[in-house]
Amino acid sequence: MSADERRAALVAALTEAGSLTADWAPSVAAVPRHAFLPETIWVDEGDGNAACSRSEEPERWMRLAYADLPVVTQWDDGADDGARVTPTSSASMPTVVVEMLADLDAAPGHRVLEVGTGTGYNAALLTHRLGAGMVSTVEVDGWVTARARTALRGAGFTPEVVCGDGALGWGVRAPYDRIISTVSLRRIPPAWPAQTRPGGVIVSPVSPLLGGGAVVRLTVDGGGVACGRFTRSSAFMMLRQQRYEGAPVDDYLPGEWPGDSAQSWTKLDPGAVGDDWSAQFACALALPDVYYRRSGFGEGGWTWWLFDTAVTSWATVDSVPGESRFEVRQSGPRRLWDEVEAAHDRWESAGRPGCERYGLTVTPAGQTAWLDEPDNPLE
Numbered sequence: 001m002s003a004d005e006r007r008a009a010l011v012a013a014l015t016e017a018g019s020l021t022a023d024w025a026p027s028v029a030a031v032p033r034h035a036f037l038p039e040t041i042w043v044d045e046g047d048g049n050a051a052c053s054r055s056e057e058p059e060r061w062m063r064l065a066y067a068d069l070p071v072v073t074q075w076d077d078g079a080d081d082g083a084r085v086t087p088t089s090s091a092s093m094p095t096v097v098v099e100m101l102a103d104l105d106a107a108p109g110h111r112v113l114e115v116g117t118g119t120g121y122n123a124a125l126l127t128h129r130l131g132a133g134m135v136s137t138v139e140v141d142g143w144v145t146a147r148a149r150t151a152l153r154g155a156g157f158t159p160e161v162v163c164g165d166g167a168l169g170w171g172v173r174a175p176y177d178r179i180i181s182t183v184s185l186r187r188i189p190p191a192w193p194a195q196t197r198p199g200g201v202i203v204s205p206v207s208p209l210l211g212g213g214a215v216v217r218l219t220v221d222g223g224g225v226a227c228g229r230f231t232r233s234s235a236f237m238m239l240r241q242q243r244y245e246g247a248p249v250d251d252y253l254p255g256e257w258p259g260d261s262a263q264s265w266t267k268l269d270p271g272a273v274g275d276d277w278s279a280q281f282a283c284a285l286a287l288p289d290v291y292y293r294r295s296g297f298g299e300g301g302w303t304w305w306l307f308d309t310a311v312t313s314w315a316t317v318d319s320v321p322g323e324s325r326f327e328v329r330q331s332g333p334r335r336l337w338d339e340v341e342a343a344h345d346r347w348e349s350a351g352r353p354g355c356e357r358y359g360l361t362v363t364p365a366g367q368t369a370w371l372d373e374p375d376n377p378l379e
């Protein structure tokens, strides 16, 4: 199959699935995704991210270029040590690309800023529809920026490509009608609403610390406040500056576990939160400064460790298969498991909502998550 045939098949599949709208279909049909991919790509077809080299496996490489799958193009911020621990740049999954473009609701005449240029493919789609003079794209990694610029030029697209921190936006071309981020954040940076025209729209993946992730669609009002709902779940790589490692466990618990912690018991299996995407996302929105680690202790048992970012409190909860009550240990001024359990109770009482019932309000002072309406905040 030729690249053109594969691209036509991708357009047909995305349309059939209801992901690709009629206004974006001509752009997806026209922009050659393979022209934005490097010689070696990594794609997970169900057994981990396997490498594929264009020169060694040209047929497979081209098939993967038009598969509805994310294509990893960089690991570990470009560290050339072969470790390949964390994917740090990619061409996103086509379904996600076109659904986010539908959320963006960009139209000819709109000036758009993209954050996270990556391969340049999404910038090419935007440029095809809106024109080169209307699109700016910001990428933090110098090597990735250079590659995208070359690929874009080679394919005949000349948006403005900037190397910098997209969390600062790109004030030079502001105000924008639309800002789209293709990299995930914990907090929407205040620069984005400030650089968006009143009535303009911001679309971005959001990944709270405690887990889960979803795309939010915010509308900016005249006062620089942005407000809107989550549209769909997502799993994007994190904005470089908002990755969070957490403090060493010793900073919370200097001696041996259980230290000075208080013991209690719960009927809520931590797996009901940590293994349930919607529950985890709801709790994470309610507790934006709480993060977790997981450790196993054999026979299917595992411990959920909870920590606060202020490094004052920790908790552990043991999930043991077949048990109906679970040991809790909590230390510090906050009772982190009690807070998670309360957030989980609120999620249950609200009818176990998916991400679409949640939303965010972003002001210059920070962001607040809410359920159903902005006047029903979670925190």
Ligand SMILES: C[S@@+](CC[C@H](N)C(=O)[O-])C[C@H]1O[C@@H](n2cnc3c(N)ncnc32)[C@H](O)[C@@H]1O
Binding pocket: 088, 089, 090, 091, 092, 115, 116, 117, 118, 119, 120, 121, 122, 123, 138, 139, 140, 141, 144, 164, 165, 166, 167, 182, 183, 236, 237, 238, 239, 240, 241
């Ligand atoms: C999922 S990829 C983007 C996919 C891209 N839109 C495409 O069509 O190929 C995310 C990109 O965001 C970049 N990134 C991470 N932190 C950033 C930041 N602070 N500012 C701008 N780009 C950033 C990464 O280097 C990576 O290339």
